Structure formats: C-alpha cells, structure tokens
Amino acid sequence: MEPEKAVILLSGGIDSATTAAIAIEKGFALHALTFSYGQRHGIEIRSALSLVRFFRIKDHKIIDIPAGVFRSALTDASRAVPKNRLPGINEIPDTYVPARNILFLSYALAYAESIAAYHLFIGATAVDYSGYPDCRQEFFKAFQAMANIGTKTGVDGGGFFIETPLINMAKSQIIQKGASLRVDYSLTHSCYDPDPDGLACGACDSCLIRKKGFLEAGIPDPTKYQSGK
C-alpha cells in the first residue's frame, strides 16, 4: 500500500524540521513547499534544501512570492530588525508579515487538492510566538473550516486537516522532540538577520528564542553565531 501523502511547509527552521520528522514518524510521504518571498534570511532556503536531502523528500517545490506583496521588517531592507528583546505576550512583533501563513497554507491547500493529499503540516507554535495572529490554534481552526467550505474535497469528500503538532510546545520541548527523532539541527536556520556568510546574529527575536530553547532543553546548540555573540 502506498503511504498516505501530506503537504508540509518547510521553511528551513527548527520548527518545520521537527514537524517533518513527526510527520514521517506518523508514516506520511511528504511533499514539501518552501517560499521565497524576499525575506532577509534567504539563507533559510538553503537550509530547507539541506533538510529535503536529510529527510529524503522526493517532491519539493520552491515558490516565489513576487516582491511587494508582503511588506514588513522581514522583507524591507530599510526597516531595522528588532534586537536584544524577546517579544511580549500578545504583542504583534514588527517582524509580522501580512497574511503570510494564510498565503502559504492556501498554496499548500491548492497543491494538496491537486495531488490528493488531505493532511497539511505546518510547524507553527503558539507558545513562543503568541504575538503572531496566524500562529494561533483558533486561526488554524478557522482556516480548516474555510478550506472545507471552499473546496471540492471539503464539499464532496472527507475534507482537509491542518496539522499543527507543535502548537502547544515550547521551543525547548520542540528541540527535545526533534532530538529524540534524530533531527540534525545544524542544518536548520533561525536568524532574521544573518551576516553575508550566513552566520546568525545571535540577537534578533528568532536567535534569542533559539538560544533559550537549546539551553532549556539541555541540548548543545549547533548554531554558528557571528564571533563574540
């Protein structure tokens, strides 16, 4: 019997890598989508490619989102990435990208229905990113409901499932889970503001959350940070 297909959003970070490992452990054959959207950390696409090899994913598409669709501190070189602060609870960070997960999940949904996959995996977590409206459980529920009203599969068939296995996990728990599944986190990338060699800044929101995660997990951080960070 063919394994059941699933579509996964693979960004190249810790969360999507761990989600891929969980989906594979559940027995799904993965079809991965990675988005290039003018993010400063384009280097994460290289990490996504490394993870595709690591997990032996046979179907991987890199999808370009045209410049100018998204405008935020993550895509606008003239806006500074916030440094040396962890975002507060319920505060929407400057690095919020308008409707990003909505657009990414919509692509995943269109592709899933085209290839008859019914499970969509996304490595969102509401714990460390509570400020992003599109990382909350209630958003994923609303997306799934909308998807099952607006598609043939939802109307005629069994419907789609938005799978968010990390949603209630802290970064340290995610890292412990991934380590237990032998994920090679040295292949992953988190920094919003890497230097030209791809070394992490060690000070942006994403680096701070990553460092704290490895520390709390009691697992050595394999990340190469810029010297002295």
Added chain:
Amino acid sequence: MEPEKAVILLSGGIDSATTAAIAIEKGFALHALTFSYGQRHGIEIRSALSLVRFFRIKDHKIIDIPAGVFRSALTDASRAVPKNRLPGINEIPDTYVPARNILFLSYALAYAESIAAYHLFIGATAVDYSGYPDCRQEFFKAFQAMANIGTKTGVDGGGFFIETPLINMAKSQIIQKGASLRVDYSLTHSCYDPDPDGLACGACDSCLIRKKGFLEAGIPDPTKYQSGK
C-alpha cells in the same frame, strides 16, 4: 482626502470588469491583481491589461502561480474542456481549479494588509456558477472570518471586508449593470478554449453562459467567435 483603497481580483472577464466598475462607482481607488496560472485562456491576461487601461487603474500586478500547483482541465492541456453543455446545479464542473479563489484571495489579503486596504473585491457569482464551492456566499463568509482571525488588521483593527457585489446576480443582470456603468465588454474575455487568434470557441461552459447572458440582457454580444459559431 485620499480615496479609500481597495484590492480587486481582475481576471479579464465580464464579472471582474463589472465588479471594477461598481467599486469605482463606490469611490474606491483600485489596486488590481491578475493571476497567470497556466490557464489555457492566457489571452484573458491581455483582456485584464486592456481593462486596467480602460479603468485607469494605477497599480496592477500580474502574479505567476508556478506550473503544477493547480491541476485541472483548465490548466492541463491533455484534458478536454467540456463542450456544448451548461453545468448542472450543484455539480462541480471539470473546470474546477483546486482552491483557486482561496489562493487568489489570500494574495489579495496579503497585499491589502501591506498597503492598508481593507476592502477586497471579487466578481464571484453563485448564480451561474453554483457548482464551484469557492463561488458561494458561505465560502466568502468563512474566508472573511478566517482573515479577521489570522491577521494583525483583523485582531487589532477594523478588519477586512470581502466584497462580492455580483454574488446574487445572474449573468444577464451583471451585463445590464455593467452596461449602465458603460463597461466596454468588447475588452473582456470568457472562453476557456480560444483558438490561436484568441477567438472564442462559442461552445465551452463559459461561452455558453456569456452568450445566454447577453441574449437575456437584451444587449448585443460584442464577442468575436470562431467562424460559424
């Protein structure tokens, strides 16, 4: 005072042309998105460009959806476009494209939030296309609800409005409304299967609905059909 911005999905057909005229009549400054997704009727993109000039829309983006994301009779040259039949009520036509309006509206939403536009216009009608799950009022309601849960504007601000002014109009009523607003329908395109010169086949679902619409509206059809059709 600057006019309020709106984002409109402009395909180049009768419905989106009429929707543009209605939105302009309401006083919105339009920002238009047109999608190129390997549809057989790529000529509709030329119609969209003509409509952009006709309506003097200053901001227009053509967005490529990579080949292989959507699979349907509309994008797959090896599958025949159904001819000489009007689709039945509640039947999902072969020309259904997986999650198309979901993906298009998600792009519109991301762009709208980026430019601080809160109204998204789409020329969907549930009357002549009752078979498409993503052309129904309940789908647009679910999309709007999801958008207002999953975005900063929805959580912090006044939210987004999915505007479907044609939703309860038959094609003949749409054409009468557009004619009253002086829309030049000779610029629009409907055919799913035009010949290499761009002439409409006169027999696909979309041509049949268009012909019937002009006939019932009592307005001459300016379409150039292939000879003898």
